Amino acid sequence: MERSTAVVGGVIALLVVGALVVWSGVWLQFVDPGSYERTTVTVVDEDGTELGAVDARIADTWQQRLVGLSRTESLAADEGMVFVHDRQERHGYVMRAMSFPLDIVFVAENGTITRIHHAPTPADGASESDLREYSGEGKYVLEVNRGWTNETGVRVGDRVQIPGETTDPAGTGDESGPDRQTASTPSCDAGPTGAPSPTNATVTALDEACTPLGTVSVAIADNDSERITGLSDTDSLAWDEGMLFVFPETGEHAFVMREMSFPLDIVYVAPNGTVTRIHHAPVPDSEYERRYPGTAKYVLEVNRGWTNETGVSVGDQLRLPNVTAS
Incomplete structure (x- = not known):
C-alpha cells in the first residue's frame, strides 16, 4: 500500500470493539498520534462510476484513531481521514473537541458503505455526557467535511476503494445489501x-x-x-x-x-x-x-x-x- 507521510494532528474521538471508550479532554491532550501516512480514497456507485475522491490521512493506531481530527482546524474540500480498525464490528464515534462538522461514513471490510452520519459540531460547553455517539458497522470509517456525501451523491451501498485495504470491490461480501436495515425494530414511537x-x-x-x-x-x-x-x-x-x-x-x-x-x-x-x-x-x-x-x-x-x-x-x-x- 503506497502512502506518503504527513506530520499532522487529526480528528475525532473513537470507539473501539463496539463499546464507547470515554476519554477525558484533559487526558486526550497528552496523546501523541505520531506521523500520519496518506492515501487517496475513492468512492464509486453501483455501476463503478466515480462519485468523489479525497486525500485522506490514515489513522491506523489507537493513538491516531483517538486523536482523529480533533486537532485539525479545517479540511480542504477534497481532504479527509480514514480510520482503519483491526476487524469489522460495531464502532461508535463522538465529536469531542471538534471545531467543524463532519460526514462520518462507516465502511465494511469489502468496501461497502453501511451507514452515513451527518455530525454537527458539539454545542459550546458540551460535557462528555452530552456528546452524541455516531455508531455503525464496519472495519473502516471515513471522515470528510459535512455535506461532502450529499454534494457527491454518495450513499449507503456505494463502494469505497482504499488502496491495499478494501478487499471486495465486486461486492460479494455479507455487507453488500444497501437496504440491510429494513428489518430493524424501531426503539422509538415511530x-x-x-x-x-x-x-x-x-x-x-x-x-x-x-x-x-x-x-x-x-x-x-x-x-x-x-x-x-x-x-x-x-x-x-x-x-x-x-x-x-x-x-x-x-x-x-x-x-x-x-x-x-x-x-x-x-x-x-x-x-x-x-x-x-x-x-x-x-x-x-x-x-x-x-x-x-x-x-x-x-x-x-x-x-x-x-x-x-x-x-x-x-x-x-x-x-x-x-x-x-x-
Whole structure:
C-alpha cells in the first residue's frame, strides 16, 4: 500500500470493539498520534462510476484513531481521514473537541458503505455526557467535511476503494445489501401513528436515541395517480415541506426525476418507520433518467440537503401519519 507521510494532528474521538471508550479532554491532550501516512480514497456507485475522491490521512493506531481530527482546524474540500480498525464490528464515534462538522461514513471490510452520519459540531460547553455517539458497522470509517456525501451523491451501498485495504470491490461480501436495515425494530414511537390522517400531515425524523432531528409538512400521495405525478408539477418546496408516498405494501420501488425543476433527497422507509436508504438526486441534465431504487412501503421526498442538514441517516426512524394506500 503506497502512502506518503504527513506530520499532522487529526480528528475525532473513537470507539473501539463496539463499546464507547470515554476519554477525558484533559487526558486526550497528552496523546501523541505520531506521523500520519496518506492515501487517496475513492468512492464509486453501483455501476463503478466515480462519485468523489479525497486525500485522506490514515489513522491506523489507537493513538491516531483517538486523536482523529480533533486537532485539525479545517479540511480542504477534497481532504479527509480514514480510520482503519483491526476487524469489522460495531464502532461508535463522538465529536469531542471538534471545531467543524463532519460526514462520518462507516465502511465494511469489502468496501461497502453501511451507514452515513451527518455530525454537527458539539454545542459550546458540551460535557462528555452530552456528546452524541455516531455508531455503525464496519472495519473502516471515513471522515470528510459535512455535506461532502450529499454534494457527491454518495450513499449507503456505494463502494469505497482504499488502496491495499478494501478487499471486495465486486461486492460479494455479507455487507453488500444497501437496504440491510429494513428489518430493524424501531426503539422509538415511530412508524404510522395516530388516527387516520387527512391529505396533509407531518413527518418527524428521530435518531436512535429518539431525539427529533427534523419535521416536515407533507402532501400525501397514496394512489397511483398521485404517486405517478409526485412533485413534477411543483415549482419548489419550502425547507420544511415534502411529499410522502404511501404504497399498499412493502416492495422494490424506483423513482426518477422526470420533469423535476429542483433537486431532492429521496428517503426509503420500512413499514416500521426505519429509514433504509437515502438518495441525493440532482435535477436531470440530460434525457437519461437515472433510477433511484430501494425497498420500502413509504418514500419521503424533501429538498436535497434536508437529510444532511438535519443529520437524518439510514437506521434513523420516521414518525409517520396513519395513511392507507390504494
